[in-house]
Amino acid sequence: MNHPSRLAVDRFALGLPSPEVEAHLAACPECRAHLAAVGARLPVPGWVRSSAGPRWAPRSPLVAGFVALAAAMAVLLLRTGTTTSEPATTAKGPPAVTIWLKRGAAVAAWDQKSPLRPGDSIRIEAAPAGFGYVTVVSTADSAVKTLFTQALNGSGRPVLTPAWELDARGTEEHLAVLFTQAPVDEAGAGALLGRRDAEAWCLHEVLPKESP
Amino acid sequence: MGAPDIERWYHGYFALIREKCRRMLGDRDEAQDLAQDTFIRLWRAQLPLGDARTVTTWIYKTATRLAIDRLRARTVREAHPPSEDVDPGPFGLVSARRRIVGLAGSVPADELAAAVLDRLDGLTHAECAEVLGVSERTVRRLLERFDARVAAQEASP
Numbered sequence: 001m002n003h004p005s006r007l008a009v010d011r012f013a014l015g016l017p018s019p020e021v022e023a024h025l026a027a028c029p030e031c032r033a034h035l036a037a038v039g040a041r042l043p044v045p046g047w048v049r050s051s052a053g054p055r056w057a058p059r060s061p062l063v064a065g066f067v068a069l070a071a072a073m074a075v076l077l078l079r080t081g082t083t084t085s086e087p088a089t090t091a092k093g094p095p096a097v098t099i100w101l102k103r104g105a106a107v108a109a110w111d112q113k114s115p116l117r118p119g120d121s122i123r124i125e126a127a128p129a130g131f132g133y134v135t136v137v138s139t140a141d142s143a144v145k146t147l148f149t150q151a152l153n154g155s156g157r158p159v160l161t162p163a164w165e166l167d168a169r170g171t172e173e174h175l176a177v178l179f180t181q182a183p184v185d186e187a188g189a190g191a192l193l194g195r196r197d198a199e200a201w202c203l204h205e206v207l208p209k210e211s212p
Numbered sequence: 213m214g215a216p217d218i219e220r221w222y223h224g225y226f227a228l229i230r231e232k233c234r235r236m237l238g239d240r241d242e243a244q245d246l247a248q249d250t251f252i253r254l255w256r257a258q259l260p261l262g263d264a265r266t267v268t269t270w271i272y273k274t275a276t277r278l279a280i281d282r283l284r285a286r287t288v289r290e291a292h293p294p295s296e297d298v299d300p301g302p303f304g305l306v307s308a309r310r311r312i313v314g315l316a317g318s319v320p321a322d323e324l325a326a327a328v329l330d331r332l333d334g335l336t337h338a339e340c341a342e343v344l345g346v347s348e349r350t351v352r353r354l355l356e357r358f359d360a361r362v363a364a365q366e367a368s369p
Contacts, residue, residue, distance in 0.1 A: 003334060004334075005333060005334040005335040005336060005339055006231075006232070006235070006333040006334055006335070007268060007272055007333060007335050007339050007343070008339070010228050010231075010232075010268050011264050011265065011268050013228065014224070014228075014264035014267075014268065015264055016264045016265060034231065037227060037231050038227050038228040038231050039227065040227045041223055041227075042222070042223070042226060042227055044219050044222055044223075047248060048218055048219060048222045048226075048251075049218070049219070
């Protein structure tokens with residue numbers, strides 16, 4: 001019997017239609033067993049959840065002052081509002097922002113005072129508290145530039161941005177994290193800076209940087 | 213992008229990855245280890261969930277490359293490879309795997325990858341070409357070279 005490739009059966013198992021594979025499976029217990037094996041719903045082991053940390057995005061020319069970073073990292077958090085030893089996981093209360101920071105190979109918590117250094121990398125974790133969209137913008141030099149935006153699908157779960165590496169330009173990075181009920185473009189984001197109500201909630205972060 | 217998200221990916225793809233790794237390595241423990249490595253790379257690759265064609269191509273390519281690295285390390289590290297404890301399947305798996313393992317330390321990686329996909333996974337030349345990102349002609353050439361090496365090895369005293 002000529003069997004379809006394992007790739008063909010795997011794709012069929014994942015929902016790609018194939019009349020040839022379907023016809024073969026009807027007559028081949030061996031391939032049906034493979035189909036069952038790849039479709040098995042396995043219990044989720046602990047290493048999976050512990051691997052659910054930050055996913056580092058590919059490099060991205062999002063805005064002057066930042067480039068995306070691909071690297072592993074441990075955690076630190078700086079929260080607007082409350083500080084906790086766990087990343088934000090709740091949708092209760094107002095929206096909150098967690099900044100994850102990596103400096104070289106070491107990770108340390110930013111004390112909200114010490115200047116960050118060129119080469120430091122950050123990711124922002126935004127707990128939306130029921131808002132439908134999160135948008136991160138740079139507000140340097142009074143110009144609003146969108147760095148990241150994502151619909152939240154009502155999950156209430158935190159959203160993690162790509163990683164951005166700080167360059168040596170300037171003495172501060174100004175970021176605003178906007179939580180909104182509707183999507184916003186750059187022009188609309190500028191009008192929402194500082195707003196905090198049921199339709200939009202803005203958290204502004206100023207990150208001081210060491211002079212080169 | 214937290215635990216619930218990665219669990220969806222796990223339920224969607226891990227069993228498939230594990231089966232693929234078992235076919236390549238023949239040892240359940242080593243295959244499980246490789247499957248975890250492949251899955252974590254898949255999770256970090258940020259491929260579109262639900263795009264079965266893209267994801268399976270990525271899995272086959274990445275898992276194959278990682279398996280070849282392990283097979284080569286195995287030939288250096290161990291005089292005796294792990295025992296075969298996986299269902300041989302429909303493609304003459306055990307004998308094909310022995311040939312591939314026996315040549316892993318001396319055959320170029322692209323030849324090994326083509327041999328893994330063709331002989332262990334039963335891929336067509338077109339599917340091999342898709343996974344490896346080469347032409348079908350190149351796949352045929354890689355397999356011919358691999359077969360020539362196998363023949364030479366079997367002919368040697």
